[in-house]
Amino acid sequence: MIRAIARKELVQYWRDGRVVTVFGIVALLGLAATVTGWSAVSAMERERASAVAMDREIWDTQGLKNPHTAAHFSRYAFQPTFNLAVFDPGLTDYVGNAIWLEAHYRDPAALRPVEDAVEIQRIAQLNPAWVIQVFGPLLIFILLYGAVAAERESGTLRQLLAAGMRPVSLLLGKAVSAFSLTGLLVFGVLLGSAFLMSAEGIERLPDTGLRTAALAALYLVYLAIFVFLALGVSALSSRSRTALAGLMGIWIVATILGPRIGPDVAGALAPAPSAPEFAARLDQEGADPFWGAGEEAVQRRQRVMDAALAEYGVETVEELPINYDGYLLQASEEFANGVFDTMYAELWGGYERQHAIARGFALVSPTIAAQNVSMALAGTGLHAYRHFADEAEEFRREFVLLLNQEMIDHGGADGYAYVSGNGFWRQNPDFEYAAPGIGEAVRGVWADVIILLLWLAIAIAVAALGVRRGFLGEMAA
Amino acid sequence: MRAIRKHERRALLGDRLQVLLLGLFALICLSASLRGAQYREALEEAAAAFEAEHLERAADWRERVVAVESGDVAPEDDVFAGLAMDVARPAVAAPGPLADFSRGVTDVHPFTARVALWRSVDRLFGNYQFQSPNEIRAGKLDLAFAVLFVMPLLMIALTFGALSRDRDSGRLGLLLSHPVSVRAMVRSKLLVRLGAVFAILVAALLAGLFIGAGGVPDGGRLGRFAFWFLAASGYFAFWAGAIYWFVSLNRKSEITAMLMIGFWVLNGLVGPAVLAAAAQLVHPAPSQLAFLSTARQVSNEAYRSRADVMQGMLLDHPELTVENYTIPEYIRVSYLVNETVDRAVEPVLEEFEAVQNRRRSFLGLVQYAAPAALAMRSINEISGTDLARQVRFEGEVRDYKRAIARHVEARVLAGERLTVAEVDAVPTYTFRESGLGAVGRSVVFPVGYLFGLGLLGAALARRNLARLQTRFREA
Numbered sequence: 001m002i003r004a005i006a007r008k009e010l011v012q013y014w015r016d017g018r019v020v021t022v023f024g025i026v027a028l029l030g031l032a033a034t035v036t037g038w039s040a041v042s043a044m045e046r047e048r049a050s051a052v053a054m055d056r057e058i059w060d061t062q063g064l065k066n067p068h069t070a071a072h073f074s075r076y077a078f079q080p081t082f083n084l085a086v087f088d089p090g091l092t093d094y095v096g097n098a099i100w101l102e103a104h105y106r107d108p109a110a111l112r113p114v115e116d117a118v119e120i121q122r123i124a125q126l127n128p129a130w131v132i133q134v135f136g137p138l139l140i141f142i143l144l145y146g147a148v149a150a151e152r153e154s155g156t157l158r159q160l161l162a163a164g165m166r167p168v169s170l171l172l173g174k175a176v177s178a179f180s181l182t183g184l185l186v187f188g189v190l191l192g193s194a195f196l197m198s199a200e201g202i203e204r205l206p207d208t209g210l211r212t213a214a215l216a217a218l219y220l221v222y223l224a225i226f227v228f229l230a231l232g233v234s235a236l237s238s239r240s241r242t243a244l245a246g247l248m249g250i251w252i253v254a255t256i257l258g259p260r261i262g263p264d265v266a267g268a269l270a271p272a273p274s275a276p277e278f279a280a281r282l283d284q285e286g287a288d289p290f291w292g293a294g295e296e297a298v299q300r301r302q303r304v305m306d307a308a309l310a311e312y313g314v315e316t317v318e319e320l321p322i323n324y325d326g327y328l329l330q331a332s333e334e335f336a337n338g339v340f341d342t343m344y345a346e347l348w349g350g351y352e353r354q355h356a357i358a359r360g361f362a363l364v365s366p367t368i369a370a371q372n373v374s375m376a377l378a379g380t381g382l383h384a385y386r387h388f389a390d391e392a393e394e395f396r397r398e399f400v401l402l403l404n405q406e407m408i409d410h411g412g413a414d415g416y417a418y419v420s421g422n423g424f425w426r427q428n429p430d431f432e433y434a435a436p437g438i439g440e441a442v443r444g445v446w447a448d449v450i451i452l453l454l455w456l457a458i459a460i461a462v463a464a465l466g467v468r469r470g471f472l473g474e475m476a477a
Numbered sequence: 478m479r480a481i482r483k484h485e486r487r488a489l490l491g492d493r494l495q496v497l498l499l500g501l502f503a504l505i506c507l508s509a510s511l512r513g514a515q516y517r518e519a520l521e522e523a524a525a526a527f528e529a530e531h532l533e534r535a536a537d538w539r540e541r542v543v544a545v546e547s548g549d550v551a552p553e554d555d556v557f558a559g560l561a562m563d564v565a566r567p568a569v570a571a572p573g574p575l576a577d578f579s580r581g582v583t584d585v586h587p588f589t590a591r592v593a594l595w596r597s598v599d600r601l602f603g604n605y606q607f608q609s610p611n612e613i614r615a616g617k618l619d620l621a622f623a624v625l626f627v628m629p630l631l632m633i634a635l636t637f638g639a640l641s642r643d644r645d646s647g648r649l650g651l652l653l654s655h656p657v658s659v660r661a662m663v664r665s666k667l668l669v670r671l672g673a674v675f676a677i678l679v680a681a682l683l684a685g686l687f688i689g690a691g692g693v694p695d696g697g698r699l700g701r702f703a704f705w706f707l708a709a710s711g712y713f714a715f716w717a718g719a720i721y722w723f724v725s726l727n728r729k730s731e732i733t734a735m736l737m738i739g740f741w742v743l744n745g746l747v748g749p750a751v752l753a754a755a756a757q758l759v760h761p762a763p764s765q766l767a768f769l770s771t772a773r774q775v776s777n778e779a780y781r782s783r784a785d786v787m788q789g790m791l792l793d794h795p796e797l798t799v800e801n802y803t804i805p806e807y808i809r810v811s812y813l814v815n816e817t818v819d820r821a822v823e824p825v826l827e828e829f830e831a832v833q834n835r836r837r838s839f840l841g842l843v844q845y846a847a848p849a850a851l852a853m854r855s856i857n858e859i860s861g862t863d864l865a866r867q868v869r870f871e872g873e874v875r876d877y878k879r880a881i882a883r884h885v886e887a888r889v890l891a892g893e894r895l896t897v898a899e900v901d902a903v904p905t906y907t908f909r910e911s912g913l914g915a916v917g918r919s920v921v922f923p924v925g926y927l928f929g930l931g932l933l934g935a936a937l938a939r940r941n942l943a944r945l946q947t948r949f950r951e952a
Binding site: 032047054055058091120123124130145244256272275 | 512515519523526527530581582585586589603604605606607608609610611612613614615616617618622625626627630634637638642645729730731734735738739742745746747749750751752753754756757758761762764765766767769770773774776777780781829836840844849850853854857863864
């Protein structure tokens with residue numbers, strides 16, 4: 001019976017020019033978004049590969065230079081744009097592509113694509129995940145707003161029930177038809193993305209297959225929420241007009257207002273540190289207490305000198321068997337690293353607090369939760385960005401240590417006059433980034449998964465309520 | 478008609494859901510105004526603090542030059558006093574006059590720069606990328622968002638049943654059998670419902686004007702506000718015309734609602750997304766990573782061949798050869814390396830600017846296909862938060878660095894300290910907002926277009942309703 005109803009509904013959709021038109025537009029948007037996403041990711045990866053090679057070449061051929069001067073020039077960590085960003089670019093455009101690994105400073109990622117983007121991109125950015133997140137529910141609501149209400153209005157519902165049709169079968173038949181149509185959209189877009197993601201030159205995320213399957217499951221759950229909500233609202237509404245108005249209200253709150261209001265309120269309740277202020281503090285607190293002219297800095301440098309003299313058992317700096325300037329520079333790095341750890345923990349903490357507050361809005365907008373999970377699976381969320389930034393910072397510290405150590409070990413009494421050559425630069429390692437696996441990626445979004453499942457349960461409950469109230473009332477009549 | 482309007486007013490006020498929606502819109506606008514005012518104040522404070530700090534540093538630095546010049550400090554006791562390479566000045570673009578109304582691109586671009594000769598032009602803006610990426614991605618709930626996206630939704634929610642509800646219930650035929658003009662009836666209904674939205678819009682904008690100014694606004698803000706108000710009214714008129722037309726189609730309520738929502742989606746989401754993608758596809762920006770690599774490569778090569786660079790400089794300027802050169806040579810080298818980098822990246826930066834200009838021209842033409850995009854661009858320009866203003870600021874800062882370099886170059890290369898008079902003559906930078914006239918000229922056509930579309934919608938709607946009336950009469 002369910003299959004028969006679903007088939008009848010699908011035929012009806014097919015005959016209804018409006019449904020075909022809307023579906024066609026959404027499918028076309030999905031296709032355009034997929035191709036645009038692939039084009040953007042391919043270009044980013046091409047540029048990155050070229051920049052990585054150039055960075056190596058520049059480093060290797062810098063000629064005679066003091067290692068610490070080289071540490072100031074340093075190198076860059078370029079963030080890869082992985083294959084699943086074709087499907088969901090998430091924060092890709094809003095975080096920088098490159099982190100400068102300079103001495104004495106932990107730089108933020110620079111070169112954010114959004115800075116080059118036209119301003120209207122801030123209204124909406126065409127990408128496959130966005131098409132499904134926003135237009136999937138809209139399509140479902142258009143297909144299902146009259147699922148029960150219209151049958152009731154036209155009197156066919158009473159006839160069907162009188163003929164022995166089980167309400168659940170009717171509801172499930174309609175659910176299956178709408179779900180299969182929108183599911184087709186999800187699989188179409190995902191398959192298209194998967195095909196383009198496998199193109200040469202695009203780096204693969206670990207567990208891509210598993211992640212893609214999880215994305216498919218995520219969006220099926222996401223769409224199922226709206227399918228059941230639509231059926232419930234339609235069954236509970238006396239008229240299809242009322243059902244449509246209610247569903248449009250849900251769509252607007254869930255997909256348009258919620259994802260914007262949530263982070264905005266979060267920003268108001270837990271403001272992140274002001275960017276210029278934070279940059280200035282990072283500059284001062286990482287350097288002044290060590291290199292400044294104040295008493296604290298002078299004493300700190302004195303302690304470093306005392307430690308060096310004690311370590312090598314000599315009386316004066318001149319007697320040290322090492323390059324003391326390099327030693328002092330490394331001590332300053334270690335001091336600054338502690339400051340950076342504290343300050344960046346504060347910065348990330350601020351982001352995380354905002355994220356947690358915004359997640360609270362997922363209770364009125366499942367789209368927020370779906371976006372969080374989708375970005376995490378695609379490796380384009382906040383966690384992935386932080387993972388990259390932390391790995392780059394770890395490498396920066398090791399790299400600067402390597403350069404300072406070269407000066408300490410071989411610089412002798414030459415101080416800053418000591419220079420190394422291309423032979424040494426060529427031995428220096430590259431930054432190689434390995435993205436986390438799916439387990440680590442989804443660790444931060446369990447709450448979102450639970451919220452989505454909660455939404456699914458609520459949606460099913462609304463549909464069940466619709467069956468009880470809407471259908472049974474009709475049967476009693 | 479007065480009776481219809483009275484009835485509509487009562488119906489509107491008696492419908493809890495619609496009153497709730499109007500209240501919600503007012504609340505969103507008020508919250509946007511308050512948050513916008515906070516945001517603008519924070520930007521102002523950050524800009525002022527940055528400028529004050531760097532001017533204070535410059536003043537301290539000047540004091541050292543005064544001390545040496547007046548003989549209070551022996552030159553050899555402060556070798557670096559007045560070191561020309563150390564000249565540094567702040568360059569600040571204070572937030573746009575109505576940045577509290579529309580944040581535009583201000584949340585991702587730098588608005589301060591420490592202009593110093595030690596920095597090549599690719600590094601003038603320092604580190605500013607600390608904003609929360611989630612916040613930037615989500616966008617802001619400012620007045621522009623409330624007007625461009627929330628207001629049309631409210632207009633739709635209040636009006637989609639203006640005619641079709643009577644049609645659905647079968648009352649329309651009965652009504653038109655009386656000597657009632659369907660045009661006047663629909664107009665009265667829309668006037669009451671859309672009038673309520675417009676009243677809230679006016680109140681919200683006025684509240685925003687005073688809240689953001691922290692009292693009575695000055696003339697500059699008032700002038701910009703007048704344009705903002707016109708643009709918002711134009712967008713309102715566009716939507717009012719569109720709604721009038723959709724209502725006049727006399728379809729079932731749900732079909733009318735779906736058509737309106739579909740139009741909202743096309744205009745507000747699909748249109749801007751497609752136009753943005755098209756602008757970027759047709760006029761791709763040069764690679765930022767390639768720009769970075771170029772700057773580093775040039776810097777590396779200039780550093781490697783610094784002896785040649787120095788030699789070249791001295792051949793060009795033999796008068797700068799100073800016998801007793803006491804300032805470390807790396808200072809001159811740094812200047813020359815940075816200058817080489819500046820020259821090398823100039824064409825790339827010009828290309829970035831040119832691409833933005835080409836995209837602007839492209840969008841200037843195609844924006845008419847998506848009124849939401851057109852209205853947003855106009856509103857950002859009026860607010861002083863548009864991309865063109867930002868590109869202008871960044872370009873001016875680079876020019877400012879060149880001006881400072883020209884002023885002190887001879888001293889840097891000769892290794893001589895600046896005199897107090899020279900320090901005082903170091904150029905200063907002031908960012909100038911576009912004049913009201915320029916803004917007006919730029920937005921008059923787009924805003925006029927919005928009003929024109931509104932009128933067109935109304936004219937088509939009148940024709941449809943006249944036909945409907947005739948059909949009923951004939952029937």
